[in-house]
Amino acid sequence: xxxxxxxxxxxxxxxxxALAGYVMAAVIGIVLQDNGLFGSGESSAARAYMLGLLQRxxxxxxxxxxxxxxxxxxxxxxxxEQSRQATMRPLSLTYLGGGTLGRLSVHIYAVGMRASNxxxxxxxxxxxxxxxxxxxxx
Amino acid sequence: xxxxxxxxxxxxxxxxxxxxxxxxxxxxxVLGVVVHAVTDQGPAASPYPSIxxxxxxxxAHDVAAAVLNDDxxxxxxxxxxxxxKQLGEALTPIADVRKVQFVGAVEDQGRVxxxxxxxxxxxxxxxxxxxxxxxxxxxxxVGVN
Numbered sequence: 001x002x003x004x005x006x007x008x009x010x011x012x013x014x015x016x017x018a019l020a021g022y023v024m025a026a027v028i029g030i031v032l033q034d035n036g037l038f039g040s041g042e043s044s045a046a047r048a049y050m051l052g053l054l055q056r057x058x059x060x061x062x063x064x065x066x067x068x069x070x071x072x073x074x075x076x077x078x079x080x081e082q083s084r085q086a087t088m089r090p091l092s093l094t095y096l097g098g099g100t101l102g103r104l105s106v107h108i109y110a111v112g113m114r115a116s117n118x119x120x121x122x123x124x125x126x127x128x129x130x131x132x133x134x135x136x137x138x
Numbered sequence: 139x140x141x142x143x144x145x146x147x148x149x150x151x152x153x154x155x156x157x158x159x160x161x162x163x164x165x166x167x168v169l170g171v172v173v174h175a176v177t178d179q180g181p182a183a184s185p186y187p188s189i190x191x192x193x194x195x196x197x198a199h200d201v202a203a204a205v206l207n208d209d210x211x212x213x214x215x216x217x218x219x220x221x222x223k224q225l226g227e228a229l230t231p232i233a234d235v236r237k238v239q240f241v242g243a244v245e246d247q248g249r250v251x252x253x254x255x256x257x258x259x260x261x262x263x264x265x266x267x268x269x270x271x272x273x274x275x276x277x278x279x280v281g282v283n
Contacts, residue, residue, distance in 0.1 A: 009159075010158055010159065011162075013163050013166065014163075014165060014166040014169070015166065016163070016166060017162060017167045017169070017170065018166040018170040018173065019166075019170060020167060020170060021166060021167035021168060021169060021170020021171045021173075022170035022174045024167070024170070025170065025171040025174035025175065025178075029174070046181075047181035047182055047184065048181075048182060050184075051182060051184065051185075054186065091186070091187075092186055092187050092188060092189050092246075093184050093187075093188060095188065095242075096191070096241055096243070096244065096251070096253035096271075097242040097253055097255070098241060098255060098269065099241065099257070099267050099269070101257060101265060101266070101267045104266065104267055105267075106267050106268060106269035107269070108241060108242070108253040108269045108271060110189065110244045110246075110251045110253075112189070112246060120246075120247070122246040122247070122249060122251070123251075124251045124271035124273075124283060126253075126268070126270065126283065127269075128267075128269070138228070138283055
């Protein structure tokens with residue numbers, strides 16, 4: 001018990017150091033990634049939103065949108081349900097690039113889809129994110 | 139023990155504690171970084187293949203340059219009225235474009251999607267960025283976003 005009491009300040013310092021190291025690594029990682037200095041610069045939230053769109057997962061999409069009013073969320077659920085009933089099959093998802101300005105970031109994708117009649121579509125989608133939430137997609 | 143020896147022994151213990159503290163902090167920092175590296179996986183893996191990127195089409199480069207240089211006359215000769223409206227909507231709410239950066243392009247069945255990020259100020263003076271894509275086929279811009 002005595003030795004544990006003698007070691008406890010060092011254990012506390014170890015834990016504080018670990019917490020500081022974790023937070024530092026997270027902050028540096030975000031800065032490097034958003035500036036394209038490490039990795040592609042693609043945001044995890046943007047990728048998750050695109051996968052949610054292609055896989056027609058309204059819960060994933062809603063989780064990545066700002067907490068809007070109940071009517072707006074109902075419209076989004078309806079839209080996701082309608083697209084689930086459509087028979088478009090995703091063929092490809094390509095991250096083209098993006099940019100960051102403070103809390104604002106833009107991420108642009110190219111999506112390939114195939115309709116049930118065999119016709120292929122290839123179109124872009126630009127996502128605007130604020131604080132990790134998708135506020136605009138076109 | 140003489141007082142000199144006692145003081146020396148105390149100083150030795152103090153130095154050892156100080157070094158022990160610094161060592162614990164450094165080991166903790168390294169541990170925190172390692173834990174973050176292991177737990178932070180980055181963007182989720184995509185089950186869909188991605189297309190290899192291609193070069194920026196010259197006509198798309200010229201349009202982006204006209205936007206950046208505030209060259210309305212050149213822009214009016216490059217795009218149809220419908221495409222100009224689409225470009226205007228894509229750049230909204232930016233009114234004063236300060237920077238246009240090409241970020242990537244892909245081609246599929248003869249159609250190239252050339253993506254840009256524009257930075258500038260809104261009419262309220264707010265600094266903003268937007269993304270837009272010029273769709274190019276046979277050296278002509280055929281669509282915006």
